[in-house]
Amino acid sequence: MRNINSRSFQTVVLAFIIIGVIVLALAGYLSPFTRLVVNPFVAAQTWLSVRFQTLQSYMNAPQDTVRLRQKNLELEAEVSQLQSEIIDLKQQLSETRILSALVDFARVNPDNRYVAAAVIGRDPSPFIKYVVINRGSDDGLRRGMPVVTQQGLVGRVAAVTSGAGRVELITNPASSVNVRLEPSAAQAVLNGSLTGDLALGMIPQTTSVKTGDLVLTSGLGGNYPPNILIGQIISVRSQETDLFQQAAVQPVVDFNQLQIVLIITNFRPVDIGPLIPTPNAP
Amino acid sequence: MRVLIAIPILSILLVIQSAILSRIPLLNGTSDLVLLAVIAWALQKRVQTAWYWGIIGGLLVGYVSALPLGVPLVGYLLAVGLALILRQRVWQVPILAMFVATFFGTILYHLISLVALRVIGVPMPIIETLNLITLPSVLLNLLLAIPFYFLLGDLAKLLYPEELET
Numbered sequence: 001m002r003n004i005n006s007r008s009f010q011t012v013v014l015a016f017i018i019i020g021v022i023v024l025a026l027a028g029y030l031s032p033f034t035r036l037v038v039n040p041f042v043a044a045q046t047w048l049s050v051r052f053q054t055l056q057s058y059m060n061a062p063q064d065t066v067r068l069r070q071k072n073l074e075l076e077a078e079v080s081q082l083q084s085e086i087i088d089l090k091q092q093l094s095e096t097r098i099l100s101a102l103v104d105f106a107r108v109n110p111d112n113r114y115v116a117a118a119v120i121g122r123d124p125s126p127f128i129k130y131v132v133i134n135r136g137s138d139d140g141l142r143r144g145m146p147v148v149t150q151q152g153l154v155g156r157v158a159a160v161t162s163g164a165g166r167v168e169l170i171t172n173p174a175s176s177v178n179v180r181l182e183p184s185a186a187q188a189v190l191n192g193s194l195t196g197d198l199a200l201g202m203i204p205q206t207t208s209v210k211t212g213d214l215v216l217t218s219g220l221g222g223n224y225p226p227n228i229l230i231g232q233i234i235s236v237r238s239q240e241t242d243l244f245q246q247a248a249v250q251p252v253v254d255f256n257q258l259q260i261v262l263i264i265t266n267f268r269p270v271d272i273g274p275l276i277p278t279p280n281a282p
Numbered sequence: 283m284r285v286l287i288a289i290p291i292l293s294i295l296l297v298i299q300s301a302i303l304s305r306i307p308l309l310n311g312t313s314d315l316v317l318l319a320v321i322a323w324a325l326q327k328r329v330q331t332a333w334y335w336g337i338i339g340g341l342l343v344g345y346v347s348a349l350p351l352g353v354p355l356v357g358y359l360l361a362v363g364l365a366l367i368l369r370q371r372v373w374q375v376p377i378l379a380m381f382v383a384t385f386f387g388t389i390l391y392h393l394i395s396l397v398a399l400r401v402i403g404v405p406m407p408i409i410e411t412l413n414l415i416t417l418p419s420v421l422l423n424l425l426l427a428i429p430f431y432f433l434l435g436d437l438a439k440l441l442y443p444e445e446l447e448t
Contacts, residue, residue: 121300123347126312126415127395127406130348132300158348166348174404194410195310256305 098150098260105150106262112225113266115139117165119258129172129196131155131258136163144223144269147261152229152252153177153217154261156269165263170230171196171255179230180218184208187218188247190230196255198231200247207245209236215249222270284441285331288323288338291437295319296342311418316343317391318423318430320358321383324365325376325431326438336362350398357394361387377431384427385420392416 024030099116106114117135135141137160147154147167155175158168170177175192179200186207188200203209213233219226231251238245295315304312316339324332340355347354364387368379392415399406 121297122304123349124296124299124304124312124314124316124343125347125349125354125395126304126307126310126419127392127399127411128348128404132346168348173399173406191405194406195414 095260101150102260102262105148111266112264114262115141115265116260116262117141118260120164123166127194128174129169129192129255130158131167131169133165133167133261133263134163135263136160136165138162140265141165141263142265142268146224146228146264146267148228148264149253149258149261151254152231153224154253154255154258156223157263167261169255171198171251177224177230178218178220179215180226181207181209181233182214182216184213187220188215190215190249198249198251200233200249201244203245203247205238205240205243205245209233209238209245209247211235222272224269225264225267285334285338287437287441288331288335289342292316292319292335292339292342296346300346308418308422310414311416311420311422313419313422313426314388314391315426315430317358317361317387318384318426319434321361321365321387322380322427322430322434323438324362325369325379325383326435326442327369327373328442328444329438332362332366333359349395350402353395353398354391357391360390360394364390377428380427380431381424384423388420388423389416392419 021030102114102116106112115135117133117139119131120134121132123130123132133147141157141160143157143160145157147156153170155167155169155172157165159166168175169192170190171192173192173194177190179188179190180186181188181203184207186203186209189202191199191201193199200215211233215230215233217224217226217228217230229252231249231253233247234250235248236245237247299313299315303315306312320332320335320339323329323335336358337355340358341351343349343354343358344351361383365379365383368383369376372379372382392411396406396408396411
């Protein structure tokens, strides 16, 4: 009987304590205590949660990487294709500009008939300056026809096949062109060289030649039509002991960047060989 | 019939040389792919068609170039001859033979070109030619010598497979 009463008393006391604690907690009186007890748990859970999320993200990451890499490859392929299109368009634009300039040049010189040709190669030998063009005898090209660009003289056709031609540049060491200087109207001879530089010789000592004078074809010798621009004098060498003055010429044509040229098809060179006197001639 | 493979190979090399490499000079010198191919072919073991390659290469270059036809022909044949001599003498070190043949082959070919051009009246100053054309060309050819040797070596193995001893 005593035991029963004792248990009932303990239960009641326990109930009162629990109710009291709940009431105190609800009233906010236990906050400092709760903070003290709960915070370590929160920190621990946070730590655990972050690690788990990291682990989860690591476990899921390969799938995302594969997808991203695939997407990246697709985008890179697209960029490459667009860059290729840009290069094509730039090339077309460049060719259009060149052709437009050539058409303007042909309009300015309506007496001549032209055939346009693309430069497709250079002579395999480094000793000589020739270029290969994609027009030949089927297009009306013949040996000796002058070749120009919108800027000036390039050279002349040296050999042709049915579909291609070989052009001797005026910078070739074996090339020599009869020229006229402006404004002095003096006659001279322009020679190519091993390095591709142009040298002017046979300028009479009595002629006044200055830097900046223009060099044009004279038409003498019958190899080139007259008045085609070649370049400008950049330096003059004159010594009293020499028979002739010499000069260096800066060509107007950039021979390293030749892409499209015009061949003057209605000009036929004149062979003056038989008219040159030989020592054994009567 | 195996010699006919020389025509497409040397033609392709000539096209590459004319269209691309001639536009990329070092000073005024350029590499000569046909010469390199001819020399590399002549240095391969078991190859018996080196002279034909020299003739075909010489004729192709002579056709495309404005040089007198005989110049590339004679130049390439002399280079083949030099390579064959080196193949017999320094057969244990083919890479060295390739370098030596490229060096002297290029100089020999340029010398013939120079003499021929001077004979026909083209003004060619010797020192300037050596400095601006020949030495840069030798350097470019030496740079390409090893890749060419191995490429032509693979081709030679394909066309002339090694016989297995039983």
